[in-house]
Amino acid sequence: MSDILRELLETRPWLLADGATGTSLFEMGLQSGDAPELWNVDYPERVEAHYRSFVEAGSDIILTNSFGGTRYRLSLHQAQDRVEELNKQAAQILRRVIDASGRTVVAAGSIGPTGEILQPVGTLSYEHAVSAFAEQARALKEGGVDVLWIETMSSKEEVRAAVQGAAETGLPIVTCFSIDTNGRTMMGVSAQEIIAMQSSLNPVPVACGTNCGIGAAEVVTAILKMSQERDKTAHEPVLVAKANCGIPKYVEGKIVYNGTPELMAEYARLAYAAGATIIGGCCGTTPEHVRAMRLALEEGGDLSRPDVETVVQRLGTVSEGLKAQITGAPMLQQSSARRSRRRISKGQGV
Numbered sequence: 060m061s062d063i064l065r066e067l068l069e070t071r072p073w074l075l076a077d078g079a080t081g082t083s084l085f086e087m088g089l090q091s092g093d094a095p096e097l098w099n100v101d102y103p104e105r106v107e108a109h110y111r112s113f114v115e116a117g118s119d120i121i122l123t124n125s126f127g128g129t130r131y132r133l134s135l136h137q138a139q140d141r142v143e144e145l146n147k148q149a150a151q152i153l154r155r156v157i158d159a160s161g162r163t164v165v166a167a168g169s170i171g172p173t174g175e176i177l178q179p180v181g182t183l184s185y186e187h188a189v190s191a192f193a194e195q196a197r198a199l200k201e202g203g204v205d206v207l208w209i210e211t212m213s214s215k216e217e218v219r220a221a222v223q224g225a226a227e228t229g230l231p232i233v234t235c236f237s238i239d240t241n242g243r244t245m246m247g248v249s250a251q252e253i254i255a256m257q258s259s260l261n262p263v264p265v266a267c268g269t270n271c272g273i274g275a276a277e278v279v280t281a282i283l284k285m286s287q288e289r290d291k292t293a294h295e296p297v298l299v300a301k302a303n304c305g306i307p308k309y310v311e312g313k314i315v316y317n318g319t320p321e322l323m324a325e326y327a328r329l330a331y332a333a334g335a336t337i338i339g340g341c342c343g344t345t346p347e348h349v350r351a352m353r354l355a356l357e358e359g360g361d362l363s364r365p366d367v368e369t370v371v372q373r374l375g376t377v378s379e380g381l382k383a384q385i386t387g388a389p390m391l392q393q394s395s396a397r398r399s400r401r402r403i404s405k406g407q408g409v
Contacts, residue, residue: 064165064206064231064265067119068297073331073356076120076301076339077113078349080169082316084109084124094136096128099148106149110156114164116346117353120337121157121164122208123149125199126171129191131183135174143198150202167208167233168199170221177216185220192224200228210235210301211271213244215256222260232264233337235299237271238281242380249384250284258294268299271341275318275326276374278302279333280367280381286334287385300335302326304343306375316343320351325373327352332362333370 067074084095087105098106106124113121128146130139138145150168157164173191175183196207207225209232212218218234225232236244236253243249250269257267269281282300289295305318318326323340330338338356340348367385371377 062231063163064120067163067165068265068336071119072336074119074165074337075117075349075353075356076299076337077118077122078116078340078344078346079304079342080109080122080124080126082343082345083112085313094127094133094138095124096126096133096145096149097136097138099124099145099152103148103152107152107156110153111160112346113349114156114160114162116349118339118349119164120167120339121153122167122169122210123153123199123202123204124169125149125195126169126210127174128170128195128198129173130194131173131175131191132171142194143201146195146198147202150199150204154203165206166204167206168196168202168204168230170195170199170207170209170225171211172213172217177214177220185216188217188220189224192221193227194224196225196228196230200230204230206231206233206265208233208235211237213237213246213248215246215248215252218256219260222262222264226262232262233299234260234264234267235270235301236268238269238277238381239272240380241378242281242382242384250281250381251288251384254285254288254292254296257296258292263294264296266297266299266337268301268335268337270299270301271303273303273378274306274375275302275304275322276370276377277381279326279329279365279370279374280377280385282330282333282335283364283367283370284381284384286364289334297337298335299337300330300333301337301339301341302330303341304345304348307343318343318348320348322374323348324351324355327355328360329365329370329373331356332365334364
């Protein structure tokens with residue numbers, strides 16, 4: 060079995076992940092509301108071009124076009140019976156691109172949330188969630204991925220279900236939460252809790268961290284907190300930072316992210332200095348941004364751990380809730396029931 064991710068982590072100071080799948084496919088003609096996963100079969104040459112663009116930009120890890128590949132997300136497009144076909148094809152296309160590149164690149168099978176809320180707050184049972192994640196994970200393994208990349212998660216229970224389902228394949232696992240609600244996930248999980256839960260998962264993930272969220276500054280600050288917590292534990296997970304490219308704005312009917320290559324280069328440097336080993340981009344991040352990030356990491360620079368003030372000065376604002384987690388100041392918390400009513404549907408690197 061391939062263990063290329065661990066091998067690279069043992070020999071490299073950092074690994075560069077890719078950017079946004081959704082942004083790339085929208086530029087190729089994907090329409091809002093369409094399922095990107097259907098393009099694995101309908102427009103495989105476009106998905107191949109997307110993968111190749113990030114290989115050529117210097118990414119060491121590429122995620123498959125399978126973020127919404129569980130039967131629950133695919134049911135929104137009457138494709139719930141095509142889980143194996145769509146996920147396997149997503150992985151096979153990526154495998155061909157990597158094998159033809161002549162580079163050592165990790166094929167990471169993207170697994171996003173089901174879009175449902177688990178019981179008792181929601182209606183999805185834990186057992187059904189595990190089954191759905193296992194179904195997707197098996198298809199991604201059959202397609203040739205090296206690692207299963209569980210991302211943009213909000214709930215600890217759903218992450219546990221995803222890890223349990225993915226564990227059936229025997230592949231290494233990465234977990235990423237989206238911190239987007241005053242320093243916590245939508246379901247109230249803090250950076251400290253993300254680190255604390257990793258050692259209780261079976262198997263323990265190779266790496267964990269945060270992706271998406273509300274901007275580069277927030278992701279770097281979350282990494283600072285995760286790094287603080289990691290230093291207190293016997294288990295020291297590799298940290299992942301995969302930030303959105305600035306802040307989204309509507310421009311002529313489209314969502315446009317305002318992050319420049321220069322901003323993302325600075326983000327990459329700060330994320331690494333804060334403690335992240337795997338660094339990439341999420342929504343809005345293009346190959347141009349990734350090239351700038353790679354150059355910044357290769358050039359190195361000040362590796363001293365930044366404080367929150369430095370992050371704000373260089374990247375932008377940080378929520379008071381996340382600042383409070385760093386400083387230990389008390390903060391009023393929303394109830395989990397209230398948070399659960401704030402459900403939103405996120406995409407893979409829109």
